Amino acid sequence: MRHYWSHGEKPRRGAHDFLWALWRWSALGFVQPDGRGAPRDALAAIRPAAKRVIRGCRRLVPGGRPSAARLGFGYGTAPLANAWFERGMPVHRHYLEQFLASSAADIRGRCLEFQEDSYSTRFGGSRVSRVDILHKEPDPRYPQATLHADLTAANDIPGGAFDCIVCTYVLHVIPDLDRFVAELHRLLADGGVLLVAVPGITITYPQYGELWRFTCEGLHRVLARSFGAAHVETRPYGNSLTAAGELRGLAVDDFTRGEIDEHDARYPLLVCARAVKAGREGAR
């Protein structure tokens, strides 16, 4: 394809010349004034773009996936959905379950979980002897809570009471993180394990008093102040596609397995950590 400027011609003055130049620069500008070479040039010009479009369409075929919702990914400023589970399993919850499944052996004995006991029960199974559900304050929506306490203030929960604390989506609403984490450390028995999941690159819900977003490094520092750096491991979940997808309202089924399972530390949608309370006999 030869463009106006690539002919070495000087731009000519006048509206006609300007419009003609624009035309030649435009997508259809490969058509020469005398029609010479137009079909071949045209094909050569559009072939790479056509290949990309065909490749994209193949991926939209069911089975070849991902879903048709991906078509709307780049259009409009509003997300396709922003309500919980509106389009299926939210990507961050899928990652959270992946993390808990990989840490299932730690969920054992007496456990503590916030708001609900669903994760301890599901991933701990028969290893769990008892689950306490903690809420900061009594809330009629969560009548199953067994403990009410502000863990950033004095409370009467005995230290060393738990073998495992499942602390998912809690730290990002806590103003005094150091005090809270120190309290989690106190509540754990020696060798007990704290499993944490916090948001990285995700939607913010101001109505829930959200304060923080985390990186692996940031979460590691926060936990290391109480647990010691050697006893904390962090793990990023997500990549630029799934992080952007969740922001745009896509759910797990909108991605291929390969897309979901790639984790890029530069784009953590979810940040998880395992921290062990080192006891007198050392951490397990």
Ligand SMILES: C[S@@+](CC[C@H](N)C(=O)[O-])C[C@H]1O[C@@H](n2cnc3c(N)ncnc32)[C@H](O)[C@@H]1O
């Ligand atoms: C967003 S909910 C956690 C939800 C659930 N774990 C999940 O994965 O979606 C936050 C929980 O932290 C508790 N919480 C907030 N501030 C607290 C505090 N200072 N002390 C103890 N619990 C607190 C709330 O009562 C609530 O149960």
